[in-house]
């Protein structure tokens with residue numbers, strides 16, 4: 587990862603924070619885009635001897651994203667990798683799901699991936715690079731109460747494969763990671779009974795940690811993943827296979 591620059595969206599906490607810190611551990615420079623404060627995370631990353639910068643960015647707004655991406659290239663001199671990780675849920679059965687719930691989740695989870703990739707790829711065309719999009723087990727198998735979320739995450743997979751086909755010959759690899767149940771604030775709100783049921787269904791008999799996802803993202807952006815593109819890697823303890 588030495589001398590590389592990676593943007594991690596939603597990198598101020600949870601899975602994104604783990605990804606940002608692990609890539610920095612491996613020597614990569616990091617730009618974090620998030621709507622919550624990520625200054626502490628960036629300070630912790632700098633302690634690892636790499637460069638890091640926090641950008642308060644709503645990734646669902648194209649113009650804001652474009653400005654921040656341009657600043658990353660100006661500040662760091664290049665852009666090698668993009669990890670589209672920011673995401674939200676507004677879980678409800680379809681009958682109770684409001685139009686705003688649908689629109690918001692699609693905008694934050696799916697349009698953001700278009701926004702960041704479109705803004706970043708112009709720069710990556712010069713150097714080649716790697717893009718990793720964080721999808722979800724819900725995007726590959728569906729989930730009760732998550733019609734909007736699952737649709738956004740399935741959309742990410744179609745987007746991933748299309749962009750992988752479009753830019754493969756320009757040296758840009760594009761892959762998706764589909765995590766199962768990972769312990770973060772996003773899953774904190776799930777009730778104990780549902781967690782217990784999920785736990786029983788996981789062959790590896792443990793919930794996932796943010797680092798389980800970070801390790802796979804590192805593999806994909808590093809030279810170890812150099813012949814992989816258009817792929818969706820499940821990181822779910824066997825919950826879906």
Ligand code: NAP
Nearest residue numbers: 596600601620621644645671672673722765767768770772
């Ligand atoms: P998290 O703890 O909620 O972290 C997500 C981060 O993204 C938060 O800091 C969040 O800020 C930020 N974010 C939300 N909307 C944003 C926006 N418009 N612009 C910029 N940043 C924004 O979630 P996580 O569990 O780490 O999940 C990370 C990714 O993995 C998500 O895409 C999620 O769908 C996916 N995933 C998670 C799991 C799991 O079990 N945790 C499973 C499968 C897939 P706010 O706090 O303001 O929302």
